[in-house]
Amino acid sequence: MVENYDDALSFIHGRTKFKKSDHLNRMRQFLELLGNPQKELSAIHVAGTNGKGSTVAYLRDLLMSQGYTVGTFTSPFLIRFNERISVDGEPISDSELIKLVNRVQPVVADLDAHYPEGGPTEFEIITAMMFLYFKSQVDVAVIEVGIGGLLDSTNVFTPVVSVITTIGFDHMKILGNTLPEIAAQKAGIIKQGVPVVAGRLPESAMQVVETTAAKNNSPLYRVGYEVTTKIKSETGWQEKFDYQFGDQQFKGLTISMLGDYQVDNASCALTAFIIYQTQRHQIVRSADITRSLAKTVWAGRFEPLNQEPLIVIDGAHNEPAIEELRALLKQRFSENEIYVLFSVLADKQHDKMLATLRTVPNLHIILTTFQGPGTRAVTDPKALAAQYDEDDRIEVIDNWQMAIGVILQRMSAEDLFLITGSLYFISDVRAFFEEP
Known part of the structure; x- marks a missing residue:
């Protein structure tokens, strides 16, 4: 019992x-x-x-x-x-x-x-x-x-x-x-x-x-x-x-x-x-x-957490979902600077996901890490960034809470701040934003 x-x-x-x-x-x-x-x-x-x-x-x-x-x-x-x-x-x-x-x-x-x-x-x-x-x-x-x-x-x-x-x-x-x-x-x-x-x-x-x-x-x-x-x-x-x-x-x-x-x-x-x-x-x-x-709303699907500046979480956690996200960003946010905070589980196609995101021109990508669910590993952001040495739009900030602070200081009121890569990650982020 x-x-x-x-x-x-x-x-x-x-x-x-x-x-x-x-x-x-x-x-x-x-x-x-x-x-x-x-x-x-x-x-x-x-x-x-x-x-x-x-x-x-x-x-x-x-x-x-x-x-x-x-x-x-x-x-x-x-x-x-x-x-x-x-x-x-x-x-x-x-x-x-x-x-x-x-x-x-x-x-x-x-x-x-x-x-x-x-x-x-x-x-x-x-x-x-x-x-x-x-x-x-x-x-x-x-x-x-x-x-x-x-x-x-x-x-x-x-x-x-x-x-x-x-x-x-x-x-x-x-x-x-x-x-x-x-x-x-x-x-x-x-x-x-x-x-x-x-x-x-x-x-x-x-x-x-x-x-x-x-x-x-x-x-x-x-x-x-x-x-x-x-x-x-x-x-x-x-x-x-x-x-x-x-x-x-x-x-x-x-x-x-x-x-x-x-x-x-x-x-x-x-x-x-x-x-x-x-x-x-x-x-x-x-x-x-x-x-x-x-x-109808569904939490974690291109969900705005804040309006000014615009902070959005999206549970895109595989290559097809990132493709859809890319299309949406190009269609609706082509005039905005976009800051993406990205962390993904190690068993996902993280290199393909990042390669797809990089095709959005007005993007700044910050790679980070988080505590994965149970025993599932999270992709090492430094190893992922090393594949894109030549791309100065990609950087690593290991601590995601610190990364949020850095991005909020950099962006202007018209920019979009998107947090994505894993449903487990955005769950942590959502709880962080809802803390009193």
Whole structure:
């Protein structure tokens, strides 16, 4: 029995992080012993290299606008672990978390003792707790895949709709080294006869998704094909676009998250929402959609922490996300000097990420380091800077708090200060800015 919150977290975080496996039998056995709560859920499943979190947030707000109680399962968290399992945007309470740990603990001990491959991993335990909690709490759940899809421990239920937001290079050690290999993992969430919504995927990845959908007789709705959007040029902190899907047409929708890719994420969410409502024979009201999309925010995605000077955090933590960030900077901030404070986990494509950032002309890059999560190493900023000796726009300040002070002294009121490279890093930065 765990008595308090810290013990509950110690139990969860004390588990093995990852066990390579080519099946989900242990997860299924685990859920069976818990009474298969996943079978009683109405849920939408969201996979993708990037954009999952924002898409989940748009979907949550769209569904809540209809009076549904909505569970969301996301990772990682920005401030507290409890954010990962939320209902109507409110993280699970400490007391409920303790209850869930006490519910799963004896089952975990049983599997540890008797299951041939050993007991469940940390993520499998969190996933099982989420299924148990949502079963009794929500009308509908929006469940984000951890890594990949096919072998992810969330991939043990039949959703009402599956969503694949983007496919790019990340987690290659686990998912494969080519886009079709990675796409095959993401497309693993496609279930027999269940509709699939896909964002703008590279052609080789889209072919895999199309083939998998056809094999499963799953209707496929692709942004840029069956779903069309037209972005209007916009000033201020918003994007404006028209949207069409079948006979559903909405003009002048606005979202408060910047970037063309956020229009794609919102379009994926809106399409999944329309399919969900249609399957339930519910009407889709234009006013609800307009209001809902306009108010959605997702912490850590090009999120302004301060207005004058403009300080923004962005959780871009892989090469495809940095590509999107570069496009946004060139489109919206070409007239501004941009100071970037950059730190990244060592297992990411840090050299490619930095090379991409360097192509933005009006940029000053300060490389730094931070305390990584658990045992994960952070890229050495000096070693990274050494690759770009000739670029005088790149410098190293090891202490990130000190780096923030230095940058704030250098910049003027019109400049942009962007902090990026890792979700874990911006989580620390956010806490630093929120300290009284």
